[in-house]
Amino acid sequence: MMALRFEVLGRFNRARAARLTLPHFTCHTPLFMPVGTQGTIKGLTTPQLEEIGCQIILGNTYHLALRPTSELIDEFGGLHNFMNWPRALLTDSGGFQMVSLLHLADITEEGVTFQSPVDGKPMLLTPEESIQIQNRIGADIIMALDDVVKTTITGPRIEEAMHRTLRWIDRCIAAHKRPNEQNLFGIVQGGLDPVLRDICVQGLVERNLPGYAIGGLAGGEDKDSFWRVVAQCTASLPESKPRYVMGVGYPLDIVVCSALGADMYDCVYPTRTARFGTALVPEGVLKLKHQSMAEDTRPIDSTCECMVCKKYTRAYLHCLVTKDAMGSQLLSYHNLHYMLQLSRNLHSSIIEGTFPEFVCNFLRKMFPKGDVPEWVCNAMEVAGIDISSCSTSTPVNSNKD
Amino acid sequence: MPQAERRERILDGILQESIRETHKMKFAVKAWSKSGRARVGLLQLSTTSSSFAQGGPPAKEIEIETPALLLTTRKGLPAFISPDHLSSLPNPDSRLLQFSPMHFMEGPNSKTISAIGGVHQLLGLHEYGFVAVPRDSILSLPECNSSNKNGASFETPCGRFLVKPVEYMKMISSMKPDLWVSLADEVHASVTTKRNKASVDRTIKWLDDCISLKSTDGALFGSIVGGCSIEERQRCAQEVAKRNVSGFYIGGFGLGDSVDERATLLHAVTDLLPKEKPRHVCGLGLPEEVLQGIAAGIDLFDSTYIYHLTLGGFALVFPLDGKCKHVSDPGISAMASDGTKINLKATIYRKDASRIVDGCICYTCQNHTKAYINHLLNVHEMLAHILLEIHNTHHYLSFFGVIREAITEGRFEELRESFIEKRRDHLLAACELETPVRLRA
Numbered sequence: 018m019m020a021l022r023f024e025v026l027g028r029f030n031r032a033r034a035a036r037l038t039l040p041h042f043t044c045h046t047p048l049f050m051p052v053g054t055q056g057t058i059k060g061l062t063t064p065q066l067e068e069i070g071c072q073i074i075l076g077n078t079y080h081l082a083l084r085p086t087s088e089l090i091d092e093f094g095g096l097h098n099f100m101n102w103p104r105a106l107l108t109d110s111g112g113f114q115m116v117s118l119l120h121l122a123d124i125t126e127e128g129v130t131f132q133s134p135v136d137g138k139p140m141l142l143t144p145e146e147s148i149q150i151q152n153r154i155g156a157d158i159i160m161a162l163d164d165v166v167k168t169t170i171t172g173p174r175i176e177e178a179m180h181r182t183l184r185w186i187d188r189c190i191a192a193h194k195r196p197n198e199q200n201l202f203g204i205v206q207g208g209l210d211p212v213l214r215d216i217c218v219q220g221l222v223e224r225n226l227p228g229y230a231i232g233g234l235a236g237g238e239d240k241d242s243f244w245r246v247v248a249q250c251t252a253s254l255p256e257s258k259p260r261y262v263m264g265v266g267y268p269l270d271i272v273v274c275s276a277l278g279a280d281m282y283d284c285v286y287p288t289r290t291a292r293f294g295t296a297l298v299p300e301g302v303l304k305l306k307h308q309s310m311a312e313d314t315r316p317i318d319s320t321c322e323c324m325v326c327k328k329y330t331r332a333y334l335h336c337l338v339t340k341d342a343m344g345s346q347l348l349s350y351h352n353l354h355y356m357l358q359l360s361r362n363l364h365s366s367i368i369e370g371t372f373p374e375f376v377c378n379f380l381r382k383m384f385p386k387g388d389v390p391e392w393v394c395n396a397m398e399v400a401g402i403d404i405s406s407c408s409t410s411t412p413v414n415s416n417k418d
Numbered sequence: 419m420p421q422a423e424r425r426e427r428i429l430d431g432i433l434q435e436s437i438r439e440t441h442k443m444k445f446a447v448k449a450w451s452k453s454g455r456a457r458v459g460l461l462q463l464s465t466t467s468s469s470f471a472q473g474g475p476p477a478k479e480i481e482i483e484t485p486a487l488l489l490t491t492r493k494g495l496p497a498f499i500s501p502d503h504l505s506s507l508p509n510p511d512s513r514l515l516q517f518s519p520m521h522f523m524e525g526p527n528s529k530t531i532s533a534i535g536g537v538h539q540l541l542g543l544h545e546y547g548f549v550a551v552p553r554d555s556i557l558s559l560p561e562c563n564s565s566n567k568n569g570a571s572f573e574t575p576c577g578r579f580l581v582k583p584v585e586y587m588k589m590i591s592s593m594k595p596d597l598w599v600s601l602a603d604e605v606h607a608s609v610t611t612k613r614n615k616a617s618v619d620r621t622i623k624w625l626d627d628c629i630s631l632k633s634t635d636g637a638l639f640g641s642i643v644g645g646c647s648i649e650e651r652q653r654c655a656q657e658v659a660k661r662n663v664s665g666f667y668i669g670g671f672g673l674g675d676s677v678d679e680r681a682t683l684l685h686a687v688t689d690l691l692p693k694e695k696p697r698h699v700c701g702l703g704l705p706e707e708v709l710q711g712i713a714a715g716i717d718l719f720d721s722t723y724i725y726h727l728t729l730g731g732f733a734l735v736f737p738l739d740g741k742c743k744h745v746s747d748p749g750i751s752a753m754a755s756d757g758t759k760i761n762l763k764a765t766i767y768r769k770d771a772s773r774i775v776d777g778c779i780c781y782t783c784q785n786h787t788k789a790y791i792n793h794l795l796n797v798h799e800m801l802a803h804i805l806l807e808i809h810n811t812h813h814y815l816s817f818f819g820v821i822r823e824a825i826t827e828g829r830f831e832e833l834r835e836s837f838i839e840k841r842r843d844h845l846l847a848a849c850e851l852e853t854p855v856r857l858r859a
């Protein structure tokens with residue numbers, strides 16, 4: 018049972034551009050999902066998000082379950098109504114937030130036990146409960162509760178987590194009460210071990226879920242390991258289902274993962290970095306706090322079409338950032354616009370057959386000296402994208418096959 | 419990208435060619451209240467620009483009815499309302515923005531602001547009128563103990579600054595506001611008679627300095643001070659009225675003075691001012707203070723009050739039908755409401771699916787419930803303040819509309835009395851419950 022349609026509209030080798038029809042919105046992939054942890058994207062109104070082309074917002078189940086509670090959201094007809102967002106929503110399972118935010122979280126076969134941040138009492142989040150909460154929140158896409166392990170950990174714990182994730186997916190499927198309105202995505206675990214990742218992919222694919230996520234990445238692993246896991250998973254996941262790389266990422270990561278055949282991303286980076294005064298630009302980042310910006314009369318990015326770049330100079334933003342709420346509002350607006358424009362450019366260049374040129378232009382701006390990182394060169398080699406025109410380094414894919 | 423290139427060229431063009439703009443201000447009184455002091459007027463601002471053909475700002479014409487609320491800004495923009503949402507506020511009522519040149523003490527410097535083309539270009543708001551007032555009651559507070567005969571001292575988030583008339587005029591000529599207020603020595607109500615007298619002398623001298631240093635054609639409002647002394651207030655008003663100014667700024671209120679003596683002081687000043695010129699005041703913000711100021715013949719107010727309300731999680735709810743029946747819902751405790759505003763942090767709004775004000779056409783009320791704003795406040799999300807500032811600004815602008823209508827129709831005194839009476843009743847009720855809701859100490 019699924020409540021989505023995924024139609025691939027264009028391909029370039031492994032990269033694909035698709036139309037993803039969800040109950041609340043028809044999206045175009047590759048797509049970036051801004052993180053709206055507590056039922057709002059920090060400092061932006063919903064019409065502004067529509068204006069800059071946001072298609073899906075990610076909500077954090079753990080935070081929403083604490084405040085305002087999933088029962089209250091349910092009373093208001095779901096999160097779409099509560100926050101007045103007409104387009105698509107995705108909620109995570111809550112497990113990752115608990116493990117990463119709470120020191121005393123412990124994972125057993127039953128679920129994730131943790132100390133309540135409200136009264137300190139021990140609490141338990143089971144796969145059934147996570148799904149029940151997400152059913153009440155009502156997002157278009159909900160995520161299975163998985164056993165999250167840091168990618169930097171090795172040994173039997175990784176294997177245990179992978180097998181537990183597979184056992185839990187059945188409990189999640191059984192608990193899911195709204196399969197006609199909400200799409201349950203399974204999460205591939207298995208650390209950096211290709212054998213474990215493969216077992217997990219096969220196990221999840223057998224369950225025929227509406228979509229699949231690649232989990233356990235963006236946790237401090239080295240970049241070469243990161244892209245290899247993505248490449249392995251995208252190669253064995255079904256062509257006809259969306260693939261979501263969780264917690265990714267930086268603009269460069271998104272371009273690389275898209276070349277490898279991934280479709281969806283989420284990251285707090287654009288809004289978080291905005292609050293610290295950093296703007297995303299084709300060249301990388303622009304630190305508006307820096308003294309050199311104080312009298313700079315240029316816009317953040319002269320090629321950006323967003324409201325902020327049309328109206329404001331770096332000099333003005335320099336005096337706002339990290340001091341006034343408006344500084345982070347305007348910078349978040351630009352940064353999200355940048356990420357969403359990047360997604361649109363990925364989609365259209367794949368459709369138009371100009372994907373390699375797009376990738377080369379992207380890399381040329383970010384690495385004008387041609388010093389494209391080796392991991393990117395290696396990934397592009399696997400993706401079949403010739404970047405020799407913009408890179409001086411040569412790919413080293415010794416352990417390919 | 420050709421469009422981006424074009425914009426770059428436009429920005430370059432602006433930098434190379436100094437813009438020749440001509441600002442004009444006109445003011446006419448349209449109606450008087452029965453008591454003869456409160457008035458409805460029309461303030462017209464027009465800018466003609468020689469550089470429009472080269473991509474410079476277009477000519478503009480703004481007509482604002484007074485009494486009017488100027489939107490208080492931080493560095494030229496409202497604290498939370500971004501420029502795209504600014505345009506959804508009532509028009510043209512919301513088209514006057516007040517800022518303090520002191521907001522830019524840490525940059526950009528005057529040369530850069532001048533190169534960018536002044537505040538209109540800096541903020542990308544060409545269709546708005548900008549009013550420069552040194553003091554703003556939020557970020558730029560007069561620090562009278564540090565002011566001296568050379569200049570006025572201001573306490574700002576980036577430190578304390580002594581500003582001399584020549585420096586102030588440099589800022590004004592680079593920022594090119596439509597209206598600007600002369601530098602004043604605003605003192606606390608508790609200062610000695612001698613210090614208060616000195617503040618009047620300095621303020622008049624600095625006005626003369628500003629006039630002689632004037633290089634911009636924005637309209638100049640002469641500052642009137644005098645603290646709590648009727649004689650000094652009158653002396654200052656008379657001297658300023660003799661000068662070549664387009665209007666008046668009445669300062670020195672909201673600095674430890676008592677509300678009870680304010681009417682007398684205001685009347686002493688406004689009775690001496692020529693009737694055909696507009697009057698702006700700082701330090702009066704609460705609805706009853708605004709009504710008091712209007713009753714004394716004030717035309718322009720700032721919206722510092724809205725900023726404080728918004729930060730505190732309050733939303734204005736008093737009726738705007740001119741009848742001023744205050745909300746007296748027995749279900750709402752005195753903690754959550756004082757009859758004019760509600761505190762959306764209160765738990766009674768946790769599940770409240772209604773709008774802040776039924777029938778309010780502001781962006782916030784058209785799109786969001788009290789429960790959602792309550793949630794945003796609980797989790798300290800910035801969107802709460804954005805939504806509250808939009809509603810509160812909208813509501814207060816509408817309040818000014820109601821007042822103008824009442825003056826025009828000859829029932830301003832009734833409106834004021836009924837408003838104050840209802841509010842007094844409610845405050846008494848709140849006191850009896852021993853839960854007085856005070857926004858400001």
Ligand SMILES: [Zn+2]
Pocket residue numbers: 317318321322323324325326327351354
């Ligand atoms: Zn931009």
Ligand SMILES: [Zn+2]
Pocket residue numbers: 774775778779780781782783784809812
């Ligand atoms: Zn409203």
